[in-house]
Amino acid sequence: MRKGIFAVMLVAILGYSSLAFGQTSARKATAADSAASRTRLAKYAARELLRKSVAEVSWEEDTFETVIDWLNDLGNDQVNIVPKWGQLANEGVDVDSPVTLKLRNTTVAKVFNEIIEQLSEEGRITYHAIDNNLEIATKQYFDRKLYRRVYDVSDLLFQAPDMGRSAPTVDLEQASRAGGQGGGGSGQSIFGGGGSSSSEDLTEEGQEVEERLEALRTLIQDTISPESWDRGEVGGGGLSRIRMYGQRNIVVLAPIEIHEEIAGFFVHD
Structure with a gap:
């Protein structure tokens, strides 16, 4: 009887403990999922702001500060608008620079592009949307901020193999003889030639890959x-660099603008 009561108590305790543990784990999983979701949203917040539709804007001799406030309002506290005033x-x-613009049925990006063009007709002012920051500064400022990325370019380097030297050949006469011998066959393959690549072939292939990598680097530059x-070059050139890494990767040290030309939307690691 005691054993029965003890067993019931043990099951009750373990059952309750397991339930409590399950609830705790579920809460932790939910919290982790929420944190991951917030992280993903933060990475794209500035881009999403620029994609927002705008029914109408109408500024007549307003100030640049008015535009900054407008961006802050549209960002709903999810995007940091960061003008680099010193630059x-x-x-x-500055905050009092005049702005005049009327647009309808457009996007935030198109509105802001027009504003930037008004402020700098020579294109020396620009902006970058990175994660949840929208930074506004000079092009020279952004060009000095370099980021390193490793790109796998093996798909771009792929070249169909030359089957002329290594492809197997079919001996039709051998196949005919093998077919007339009944079960078991002759034990001889009807395929001739082919086989594994020689060390000389592998060396040539490696050299070809290096040449294609070099051609890709030149094309990008x-x-x-x-x-x-x-x-x-002595006394010339910029700050960005590109080098080969192994036989399938390139390493690029460059501003965000160049990375986005190479691989699209840039996200901080």
Whole structure:
């Protein structure tokens, strides 16, 4: 009888403990999911702000500060609007810089692009949407901020193998003889030639990959902000660098603008 009572008590205790543990685990999982969701939203918050639809804006000799306040309101406390006033002052832009603009049925990005063009007709002022920050500064300021990324470019380097030297051949006469011998066959393969690549072939293949990597590097440097790259030239070139890493990767040290030209939307690690 005692054993029965003890067993019932043990089950009751363990059952309750397991239930409590399950509830605790569920709460932890929910909290973790919520934190992960907030992190994902933060990474795209500034971009989402720029994509927002705008029914109408109408500013007549207003100030740049008015535009900043407008962006803050649209960001709903999810996006940090960060003007680098020290940098902007170098281009004659401050909170009181005049702004005149009327647009309908547009987006935040298009509105802000028009504002930036008004403030800097020569294109020396720009902005970057990174995670939940919208930073506004000079192009020179952003060009000095370099980020390192490793890109797997193996798909771009793929080349169909040359089957001329290594492809097996079919011996039709051998196949005919094997077919007339009944079960068991002759034990000889109807395929001839082929086989594994020689060390010389592998060396040539490695050299070809290096050549394609070098060609890819040259293509990137020649087509994406050519003046921004450090090509080892004395007294010239920019700060950005690109080098090969192994036989399938390139390492790029460059401003965000260049990374986005290479691989699209940039997200901090």
